Structures are given as C-alpha cells and as structure tokens.
Amino acid sequence: MKNEDLEEKRVVLHVDMDYFFAQIEERENPRFRGKPLIVGADPKKGAGRGVVSTCNYEARKYGIKSGMPISRSYKLCPEGVFLPVNMPLYKRVSSSIFQIIEKETEKIERVSLDEAYLDLTKKVKNLKEAESIGKKIKEKIKRKEDLTCSVGVGKNKMMAKIACEEAKPDGIKVIFPKDSSKVILKKSVEIIPGIGIKRKKEIENYLKKKDVTVADAKKIKKENLEKIFGKLGKEFYWKFRGVDCEKVGEKKETKSKGKEYTFQKDTYDPKKIIKIFRYLVFQTIKEVGKQKVKGVVVTCRFEDFETHTKQTSFPLKFYKKKVLYKKGVSLLLHLITKTKKRIRLLGFRLILER
DNA sequence: AAGTTCTTATTAC
DNA sequence: CTAACGGTAATAAGAACTT
Numbered sequence: 001m002k003n004e005d006l007e008e009k010r011v012v013l014h015v016d017m018d019y020f021f022a023q024i025e026e027r028e029n030p031r032f033r034g035k036p037l038i039v040g041a042d043p044k045k046g047a048g049r050g051v052v053s054t055c056n057y058e059a060r061k062y063g064i065k066s067g068m069p070i071s072r073s074y075k076l077c078p079e080g081v082f083l084p085v086n087m088p089l090y091k092r093v094s095s096s097i098f099q100i101i102e103k104e105t106e107k108i109e110r111v112s113l114d115e116a117y118l119d120l121t122k123k124v125k126n127l128k129e130a131e132s133i134g135k136k137i138k139e140k141i142k143r144k145e146d147l148t149c150s151v152g153v154g155k156n157k158m159m160a161k162i163a164c165e166e167a168k169p170d171g172i173k174v175i176f177p178k179d180s181s182k183v184i185l186k187k188s189v190e191i192i193p194g195i196g197i198k199r200k201k202e203i204e205n206y207l208k209k210k211d212v213t214v215a216d217a218k219k220i221k222k223e224n225l226e227k228i229f230g231k232l233g234k235e236f237y238w239k240f241r242g243v244d245c246e247k248v249g250e251k252k253e254t255k256s257k258g259k260e261y262t263f264q265k266d267t268y269d270p271k272k273i274i275k276i277f278r279y280l281v282f283q284t285i286k287e288v289g290k291q292k293v294k295g296v297v298v299t300c301r302f303e304d305f306e307t308h309t310k311q312t313s314f315p316l317k318f319y320k321k322k323v324l325y326k327k328g329v330s331l332l333l334h335l336i337t338k339t340k341k342r343i344r345l346l347g348f349r350l351i352l353e354r
Numbered sequence: 355a356a357g358t359t360c361t362t363a364t365t366a367c
Numbered sequence: 368c369t370a371a372c373g374g375t376a377a378t379a380a381g382a383a384c385t386t
Contacts (some may be wrong), residue, residue, distance in 0.1 A: 196365050197364090198365085309361060345374095363380085366373105
C-alpha cells in the first residue's frame with residue numbers, strides 16, 4: 001500500500017447494473033415499465049418494517065431511494081408497485097452476467113450481485129481500449145439478459161466507480177488520469193468511498209462549513225485528518241486527491257457468517273424468541289458447512305433500537321451443532337436477562353478463519 | 355505493560 | 368411524534384480483560 005507508485009499505471013473498470021433488482025422485475029413483467037416500482041419489504045405487513053432494496057427511476061422521482069424505510073416510500077408513493085425481493089432469481093441473473101465479465105480478465109473483484117471491478121492493466125494499452133471492453137460487456141449483457149448496466153474506467157477503483165456513477169444509467173465514461181483530481185473537486189465529500197453521513201458531518205464540524213466538497217476537504221492537513229480519522233485519515237487524504245491504492249482484490253475469504261431476523265412486532269415471548277433463535281443458529285451452521293469456527297456473536301436489538309452484542313471465542317475447530325447452539329443461548333441469556341425491553345431483532349454469527 | 359478479546363460505530367451494497 | 372429502519376459483512380477504535 002504505497003501512494004502514487006502504482007498510480008497512473010493501472011487501468012480499472014467498474015461495472016454496475018442499473019437499478020438491478022427492479023430492472024429484472026421490469027424485464028419479467030413489462031407491464032410494470034414506466035410505473036414506479038419498488039423492490040423490498042411489504043409495506044402492508046408488520047407495520048411496514050424493512051426497507052427499500054432497489055427502486056426504478058420512476059420511483060426515484062418521488063424521492064424514493066434504496067435503504068429508505070419501506071413505510072416512508074409507501075407514503076411518498078402509495079400508487080407504486082411494491083414487489084418482494086426474489087433473491088434466487090437475482091442470483092441466477094448475476095451468475096449469468098459474471099460469466100460474461102469473467103471472459104475479459106481473471107482479475108475481478110465481485111463487490112455484490114450487481115457490481116464488479118476489473119483490473120485491465122495487463123489486458124490493455126490505455127484507457128480507450130478499456131472503454132471498448134466496457135462497451136463490449138454492455139452489449140453482451142444487453143443481448144444475453146436484456147438488462148442495462150453502466151461502466152466506468154479510471155486509474156484506480158475509486159475513479160472507476162465515480163466514472164460509473166456519472167455514466168448512469170446505461171452509460172459508459174472514462175476519467176483520464178490527468179483529470180482525476182480535478183473532476184472530483186466540486187463533488188460532495190460523500191463520493192469518497194469510506195465517507196458516509198457521519199464522517200461527512202465530522203468534516204463539516206471541523207471546517208465549520210456545510211455541504212463540504214472534496215475541494216474543501218483537501219484543505220485539511222494530513223496530520224489533522226489522522227487526528228480525526230485515525231489510520232483512515234491518510235487514506236482519505238490521498239483519496240481527496242484522486243489517489244486510491246487499493247488493489248482489485250480477487251476472491252476474499254469470508255471471515256464470518258451469520259443471520260439476523262427482525263420480528264414483525266417487538267416481543268417478550270420466550271417461545272417466539274427461542275424458535276427464531278434456533279432457526280438463526282441452525283441456518284447459519286448449515287451455510288457454514290464443514291468450516292472451522294472460532295467464535296460466536298449474538299446480537300439483540302431492543303424496542304428502543306438499542307443494539308447489543310455478546311460474543312465469545314474458543315480454539316479454532318469444528319464444533320458440534322448442539323455445542324454452538326448452547327454457546328449461543330448462553331450469550332443470548334446474558335443479553336436479555338438484564339432488561340425488561342421487548343426484542344426487535346435477533347442475530348447469530350459464526351467467526352471463521354483460514 | 356503488553357497482548358488478546360469484546361463491544362460499538364461506521365460504512366457499503 | 369419530532370426518531371421512519373433490513374440483512375449481511377468488513378474494518379477500526381477503544382474498552383475490558385488476561386497474563
């Protein structure tokens with residue numbers, strides 16, 4: 001992880017499907033086209049707990065965004081089409097799309113079902129060539145799956161992602177190395193990966209200024225960024241200047257695996273609690289399969305949204321289901337015996353290694 | 355005092 | 368009702384606990 005050494009020498013391409021889940025649903029049901037379409041929790045069930053997973057551009061006109069509480073999206077657009085998440089379908093489509101992308105290079109980082117980075121440094125002479133590959137990928141995805149995506153090309157992951165963001169929907173954009181630092185100047189600091197709402201506010205606080213841009217953030221000295229953000233400070237300092245040394249990481253091994261569940265209504269009922277907890281534990285164990293385990297974490301969110309975790313670790317090895325379940329129950333009891341609050345959410349997670 | 359483990363905060367899709 | 372709110376996973380910081 002050295003600064004500017006690798007910079008200018010890499011060619012990174014980012015592919016991101018346009019409003020993925022909702023676009024697939026439009027394809028499956030063309031009569032939904034042109035109407036606001038929201039994929040996510042059921043707004044009528046369980047007092048509309050849950051959030052918007054993805055929505056199409058018509059829905060966005062009403063102010064709906066992914067991650068928004070489904071109840072709020074319903075208020076914004078009660079006439080919209082609300083569909084449940086059909087994950088098996090999206091997974092199938094995703095694999096089909098990755099088959100196309102994988103033809104271009106082995107250096108692929110799969111970010112999620114609908115997003116990937118490709119390191120094309122060894123495959124092309126310049127960014128223009130990468131753009132051609134991007135166009136080819138777009139055409140192939142359109143032909144094979146009848147779906148659109150957007151593509152960004154840049155000298156690193158961050159610039160490729162920003163280019164892609166600007167290209168949306170159904171576009172392609174290249175940001176040349178020499179333009180990198182300039183094109184981000186006028187944008188909100190939130191375009192910098194790793195800076196979300198909280199960190200943006202910290203920066204605003206520090207600069208005593210609202211709506212801080214990257215240009216504003218660049219005025220902060222490296223030492224001060226390190227004071228505010230610790231080891232991330234240095235990384236941000238460079239990112240504000242268009243420099244991002246993070247490698248396109250091929251397959252990263254999973255370090256933990258877990259399940260969570262939010263009750264339709266907050267509950268005290270031990271029968272319901274145990275029933276759900278058993279499900280979470282055994283489902284997680286099933287998914288982990290024969291991997292070795294070195295710890296368990298139990299999460300409990302109460303009616304007031306306060307969230308606590310309790311974890312324990314032990315020598316790395318393969319444990320019997322019953323043992324893991326018992327360890328989980330004991331942690332759960334720790335969390336809930338000292339409170340009178342109703343439970344909103346339960347979670348169970350296994351820590352893996354190697 | 356150093357090293358490990360636990361808990362919370364934050365981000366991202 | 369001002370506070371709306373999933374599921375999954377990673378990472379970092381600081382607290383808490385051991386040795």
